[in-house]
Amino acid sequence: MTGRWERILSRYGQTITLYRQGQEEGTACRAFLQPVLEKGADFFQRQPTPLGLVRQDRWICLGGPDMALDELDGGYIAWGNQIFTVRSAQPVYLGDRLVYWWGLLAVRD
Template identity: 80%
Template sequence: MTDRWRQILSRYGQNVTLHRQDGEEGTVCRAFLQPVLEKGTDFFQRQPTPLGLVRQDRWICLGGPEIALDELGDGYIAWGDLTFTVRSAQPVYLGEKLVYWWGLLAVRD
């Protein structure tokens, strides 16, 4: 299963760079990134705050077992000209084997 997942990521995934909080050089890996599409009429991409508008859009990240989204700490994920903070991350197992990571990301300003 993990071999097929790696094949799918290599063919259809995007190159993302993981930057850990310790400031090391980023690690490039493959993942799927997709915006969370809200159907409600009360969803806005930007919310007003006393200091100005803040982005509120969220993205889903699916990545291989090597990306360990829970180990980024205060680090971030970079993709193109966007950077993301990990809001929530869950490892997904098949039996005892870690197959992929699921993460909910927020765009950093």
């Protein structure tokens, strides 16, 4: 299962960079980043896109087992010209094996 997930990430995922607290050099990884869509959000936090209104302050991140989003210790994630802080992170297991990381990200100002 992890081999398939890594092939999907390498083909369709975005290249992101993980920066741990106190480290100047980041680690490049592949992940899926998508904005969180909510119906009850305040209007000023939404921006029109071809797919509809999108909240710009919260994103979902799905990444490989090597990402360890809970170990950034105040670090951040960079993607393009966006900088994200990890609000919440959960490892997802299949049996005893870590398959991927799920993270809720906030756009850092």
